[in-house]
Amino acid sequence: MPVEETPAGRTEPGLAAAIAADPAFRVLAQRRARLGLSVVIPTMVIYFGYLAVLVSAPELLRMRLGQATTLGLPLGFGVMVATFLLVLFYVRRAGSDLDRLTQTIIARHAR
Amino acid sequence: MSQIPNGRLAALSAAAVMTPALALAAGPNIGPVVRQTVNPTAIGMFLVFVLVTLGITFWAARRTRSVGDFYNAGGGISGFQNGLAIAGDYVSAASFLGISALVYTSGYDGLIYSIGFLVGWPIVVGLLADRLRNLGRFTFADAVSYRLQPGPVRTVAAVNSLVVVLFYLIAQMVGAGALIQTLFGLPYDAAEIVVGILMILYVLFGGMLATTWVQIIKACLMLAGTTTIVLLTLSRFGFSLDALFASAVAAHPRHAAIMAPGAQVAHPLSTLSLGIALMFGTGGLPHILMRFFTVPDARAARSSIAWATGLVGYFYVMTSLVGFGAIALISHDPLYLDAAGRLRGSTTMAALHLSHAVGGDLMLGFMSAVAFATILAVVAGLTIAGASAISHDLYACVLRRGEDPGGRSEKRVTQVTSLAIGLIAVALGILFQGENVAFLVGLAFAVAASANFPVLLLAMYWRGFTTRGAVWGGWLGMLSSVGLTVLSKAVWVAILGFQHPMFGLDSPALISLPLGFLGGWLGSITDRTGRAARERAAFDEQYVRSQTGIGAAVATSH
Structure with a gap:
């Protein structure tokens, strides 16, 4: 079935108001906001923290761990791994917790 | 000093009128083109590859029926497939060629x-993805x-998307041009024109469904190829990373300094x-945001981001190792150096x-083909994003006010716009020859972070x-980021030939991203019209939709 070729449909005003008034909806919005921030804030702290170390204490990153390997490498790659884990955390949580709540709300208000 | 830029401009004007003879005579930049000894194995591999991807494009073209198919592959791509396709967008000239080149020259x-x-991905997934998927349809x-006045908002969004896409295109075109130049021994300008023609063919025949499939296949091949190169490289060092780094340190003129930050310490701002x-740039890249609409729902959009982040992260680690491997193995090998000792x-x-050094002609042919085909698909995806900004946002929604049953003339406008973008891309690719590809992508990210991200978030x-906030924020973010880029070293000195840059930072985002937010805020608080009041009142309904997705477009199955 092709998608209807009309501009994006609006939610009926009455339905939107009813959902907005639903306590479960407030819980959903709150949880999504909290989950979002619990990913966004650590990311910013880690990344800008890394950049701060990089420009202010480069000798730390220059520290030798082996023949030539420096601490900078595991630290840099570590930021990348942390980034991935944070994304995974959000996706897992949103996929179980938020989606279930959303389905409940939709089911309750669908005619 | 100023001769080089003049030569570039001359070559550009020659290329613009498409006279190869003139283009050949024009530029000192074409000068002593480094001609690879013709390598039949590599070239054969390469041609087979390009033909196969063109085949996929034609196959997809026959399945592209509606406007939806063309823009977002009908919304029927799975989360994993879409993750691979997003990874394919990243696993391109920008990273494979650009990042390895940066590591090759400056190490850490x-x-x-x-x-x-x-x-950028945790920002996108945590703040934007769910809501965006629930509210949007194509772009x-x-x-x-959604609740603002479509005309002015779409106009700004379309222009800004186009600007970001063009910046991003420059990087891809520069990478593709260098690749074709080296592999076939063609002059750079001619290589650019070849790339331009191929990309237009991709877009006109295939649309988003084709680029999505081509991206998926090539993301897999690219990941496999890069892994193989890294393993072959490591095998020379007894599979010890430390030994690889030690060899790179010995080979590089800056020695141990390449294992720690250098230039960044000197320029903290x-x-x-x-x-x-x-x-914040990822959250404003139109061709990436567009990919959230190729999947059936918000859930699939999220899972595609998880896949993409994992694959792209793995790939970047590998690509960095490729850069160090190149320092260690080829930086002193005369086979890969020209008379002046440069690569x-x-x-x-x-x-x-x-x-080539670790895998011979076959590996070179394979990687060149995959790299080139990836660039083509990225370029095609970018062109579609740019063209849809014009045809969907400007033409269909603003000029025709959505009265275009079947979207037939909208598709026509897309094709004409794609053609125009292709020509502009060729011109820009010639202008920016020789600049680092990853750096150029960084500029695209700066414009995206300043022009699109603040407006979308607000x-x-x-x-x-x-509406006024969206218009002010969008224009201010875009104009300031582009303006500062022009005044910075990359354009003011390298292309326009001035001695010193007017703007000292390499990236404008520190100034232009706050300006984007400032414009959005100032425009909104000074907006006391009745329309503004209605827009604020409509927030609740938008909020419900963005959280639940009720009423969002349903996907087709493939």
């Missing part, structure tokens, strides 16, 4: 791009204009500015030379945001 400093391109402008651009076909080719989160 190149890593900041690898890391930066990745840290992010759908979400921004530039580093911060670049960091901001990379972190043949510019440092952009470091990764491909390494593939539209979804701030009740007080109005």
Whole structure:
């Protein structure tokens, strides 16, 4: 079935108001906001923290761990791994917790 | 000093009138083209590959029926497939060639791009993805204009998307040009024209469904190829990373300095500015945001981001190792150096030379083909994003006010726009020859972070945001980021030929991203019209829709 070729449909005003008034909806919005921030804030702290170390204490990153390997490498790659884990955390949580709540709300208000 | 830029401009005007003879005579930049000894194995591999991907394009073209198919592959791509396709967008000239080239020239400093391109994803998934998927249909402008006045909002969004896409295209064109130049021994300008023609063919026949499939296949091949190169490289060092780094340190003229940050320490503000651009740029890249609409729902959009982040992260680690491997194995090998001792076909080719050094002609042919085909698909995806900004946002929604049953003339406009973007891309690719590809992508991220991200975020989160805010924020963010880029070293000195840059930072985002937010805020709080009041009142309904997805477009199955 092709998608209807009309501009994006609006939610009926009455339905939107009813959902907005639903306590479960407030819980959903709150949880999504909290989950979002619990990913966004650590990311910013880690990344800008890394950049701060990089420009202010480069000798730390220059520290030798082996023949030539420096601490900078595991630290840099570590930021990348942390980034991935944070994304995974959000996706897992949103996929179980938020989606279930959303389905409940939709089911309750669908005619 | 000023001769080089003049030569570039001359070559450009020659290429613009499409007279190869003139183009050949014009530029000192074409000068002593490094001609690869013709390599039949590599070229054969390469041609087979390009033909196969063109085949996929034609196959997809026959399945492309509606406007939806063309723009978003009908919304029927799975989360994993879409993750691979997003990874394919990243696993392109920008990273494979650009990051390895940066690591090749400056070691650790190149890593900041690898890391930066990745840290945008938690921002996108945590703040934007769910809501965007629930509100939009084809482009992010759908979400921004949900409760705002579509005309002015879509106009700004379309122009800004186009600007970002063009910046991003420059990087891909420069990478593709260097590749074709080195592999076939063609003059750079001719290589650019070949790339331009191929990309237009892709877009006109295939649309988003084709680029999605081509991206998926090539993301897999690219990941496999890069892994193989890294393993072959490591096998020379007894599979010890430390031994590889030690050999790189011995080979590089800056020795141990390449294992720690260098240039970034010297320019902390530039580093911060670049960091901001990379972190918030992902959330404003139209061709990436567009990919959230190729999947059936918000859930699939999220899972595609998880796949993409994992694959791209893995790939970037590998690509950085490729850069170090290139320092260790090819930087002193006369086979890969020209008479002046520089890498043949510019440092952009470091990764491909390494593939030849460790895997012979077959590996070189395979990696060149995959790299080139990936660039083509990225370029095609970018062109579609740019063209849809014009045809969907401007033409269909603003000029025709959505009265275009079947979307027939909209598709026609898309094709004409794609053609125009292709020509502009060729011209820009010639102008920016020789600049680092990852750096150029960084500029695209800066514009995206300043022009699109603030408007998108404010539209979804701030009740007080109005049409005037979106217009002011969008224009201010775009004009300031582009303006500062023109005044910075990359354009003011390298292309226009002035002695000193007017703007000292390499990336404008430190100034232009706050300006984007400032414009959005100032425009909104000064907006006291009745329309603004209605827009604020409509926030609740938008909020419900963005959280639950009730009423969002249903997907087709493939």
